[in-house]
Amino acid sequence: MKNSDVKADIESLRKKAKTLRVEILKMLTEAGSGHTGGSLSAADIVTALFFHKMRHDPSNPKWPERDRFVLSKGHAAPVLYGTLALAGYFDKKLLGTLRKIGSPLQGHPCSWKLPGIEISTGSLGQGLSVANGMALGLKLDHLPSRVYCLLGDGEIQEGQVWEAAMTASHYKLDNLCAIIDNNGLQIDGHCCDVMYIEPIVKKWEAFGWHVLDINGHDMGAVVRALDEAESVKNMPTMIVARTIKGKGVSFFEGKAEYHGIAPTSEELENALKELV
Amino acid sequence: MGERAEKTQSKDTVKKMATRDAYGEALVELGRAREDIVVLDADLSGSTKTKKFGKEFPNRFFNLGVSEQDLIGTASGLSLTGKLPFASTFAVFETGRAWEQIRQTVCYSNLNVKLVATHSGITVGEDGASHQAVEDVALMRVLPNMTVIVPADGNETKQVIYAVAKHNGPVYVRLGRSKVPQVMPEDYSFKIGKAHTFHLGKDATIIAMGIMVASALEASETLKGNGLDVGVINMSTVKPLDADSVLRAAEKSSLIVTAEEHSIIGGLGSAVSEFLSEHHPARIVRIGIKDDFGCSGPSPELLRLYGLTSENIVKIIKESLNK
Numbered sequence: 001m002k003n004s005d006v007k008a009d010i011e012s013l014r015k016k017a018k019t020l021r022v023e024i025l026k027m028l029t030e031a032g033s034g035h036t037g038g039s040l041s042a043a044d045i046v047t048a049l050f051f052h053k054m055r056h057d058p059s060n061p062k063w064p065e066r067d068r069f070v071l072s073k074g075h076a077a078p079v080l081y082g083t084l085a086l087a088g089y090f091d092k093k094l095l096g097t098l099r100k101i102g103s104p105l106q107g108h109p110c111s112w113k114l115p116g117i118e119i120s121t122g123s124l125g126q127g128l129s130v131a132n133g134m135a136l137g138l139k140l141d142h143l144p145s146r147v148y149c150l151l152g153d154g155e156i157q158e159g160q161v162w163e164a165a166m167t168a169s170h171y172k173l174d175n176l177c178a179i180i181d182n183n184g185l186q187i188d189g190h191c192c193d194v195m196y197i198e199p200i201v202k203k204w205e206a207f208g209w210h211v212l213d214i215n216g217h218d219m220g221a222v223v224r225a226l227d228e229a230e231s232v233k234n235m236p237t238m239i240v241a242r243t244i245k246g247k248g249v250s251f252f253e254g255k256a257e258y259h260g261i262a263p264t265s266e267e268l269e270n271a272l273k274e275l276v
Numbered sequence: 277m278g279e280r281a282e283k284t285q286s287k288d289t290v291k292k293m294a295t296r297d298a299y300g301e302a303l304v305e306l307g308r309a310r311e312d313i314v315v316l317d318a319d320l321s322g323s324t325k326t327k328k329f330g331k332e333f334p335n336r337f338f339n340l341g342v343s344e345q346d347l348i349g350t351a352s353g354l355s356l357t358g359k360l361p362f363a364s365t366f367a368v369f370e371t372g373r374a375w376e377q378i379r380q381t382v383c384y385s386n387l388n389v390k391l392v393a394t395h396s397g398i399t400v401g402e403d404g405a406s407h408q409a410v411e412d413v414a415l416m417r418v419l420p421n422m423t424v425i426v427p428a429d430g431n432e433t434k435q436v437i438y439a440v441a442k443h444n445g446p447v448y449v450r451l452g453r454s455k456v457p458q459v460m461p462e463d464y465s466f467k468i469g470k471a472h473t474f475h476l477g478k479d480a481t482i483i484a485m486g487i488m489v490a491s492a493l494e495a496s497e498t499l500k501g502n503g504l505d506v507g508v509i510n511m512s513t514v515k516p517l518d519a520d521s522v523l524r525a526a527e528k529s530s531l532i533v534t535a536e537e538h539s540i541i542g543g544l545g546s547a548v549s550e551f552l553s554e555h556h557p558a559r560i561v562r563i564g565i566k567d568d569f570g571c572s573g574p575s576p577e578l579l580r581l582y583g584l585t586s587e588n589i590v591k592i593i594k595e596s597l598n599k
Contacts (some may be wrong), residue, residue: 062585064358111385119356123380129346130381133353140314141357160377163346171338212336
């Protein structure tokens, strides 16, 4: 791609992320509950994955050669639902049914209720193991497909994450790229107060991963990191994406209390003024 | 055969084989027949007998180290790429340590993952309570989409492994450490959800699983000598329970006895009681571990200590029938 094309691509991804944030806020307000902060912090990363990096086909969600995405931080379901709707996996109108009786948009992702969800998640710490298994299976079949797994930073307090960290490097899963949405907050407060998780980069390096430390809201940096991960051989890549919880809406940004609550109608109105 | 089975069939030297050895052999045979079979273990492959598969098919064998939660997750991921994973470790770790992974990832998404655990029950022996799963059937039975199977002997185990490989969905297979006698008839054919009724007794019928089938058969023989007609059913599929077989036994027998090397809470005794209390209230006596942990000791002595012997079954049935 020429430099000017790259710039245009980044610009269109930025716009897409903005549209995604609007959809996230609308569906959460309509639902009346859900996880706002961690959906907004991951919006740029998930946009870059689905609209730049991943090879996937919304009209054929089970295409064997697709790249896979595992949302290990399953509570950020709105960011995935919004992305899948914008990509054309299902009708955008469904977003209004989030968390309601009979809806395929469960509070946390359910793989057999909605196309595009690779595996049901919601209980933290389990996604990376599943992503590893997928990466092993794809290698056995000599498929070029890659596996992406998005974790929360609070989530890495789960022991299973580190079991999986060892497995990925032991089996040299270079077709795996994990991303930590490092927004620094979890339900009970700042991650460093609840349970100290730093130094994140050194920890993953020590576990045998190729680690990239980036600004998770700089679309150019996100895209470059995902591209670099693809060129790494014999080891898995971890992108530590430094993000802001509630990113995009000034009055949600950096607030732990917006981890698990939805915007009110008034907040939505004010938020849309900032985004649109 | 791996560990040599004795050839003689006389009563004193009945053919014996550990169900885990049968599993190890079945896996290798399956691996030769099917490219999609993958096997995972958590640092116990010598004991669970998955090592044989690993030796013949190193590319399709994954040792996850001492990490049972990761074992289940990795098996799940492999199943999502169209592989047929068998994940093995000791029963207490597989169903206990990784219960939530089995619930959230395997069962909720109804993944085609086979959980085959060895070293169930108190016959683990000397290692003691920490390694003796007496709650695993309860833990697995409560999960939606899960099928739970407890084979009685080596031959049945092989058939079970072939059957679950053809079945789509999560399955838990409970195997043991010790050598057990072959009890199922030569022409026996295992089918998921179908119990084997040796015969129904007028006085009582013992519904047993796993190693207790052999003890139940022995007890039935002894009681015959006392003039009592006591039947035996091998309920190898605990879930889905073969309700028809249970019902037929309850209709014919004055007393239903359940026998399991497992807690009487949540296991086979519970499953039978739950069904009969709703559909055909009957007199039931549950033989098993009574809300307790196991302990260290040679397994035959442990079976005596916890009342899991044919002698104790005889005693309990006589007492219950006032004979």
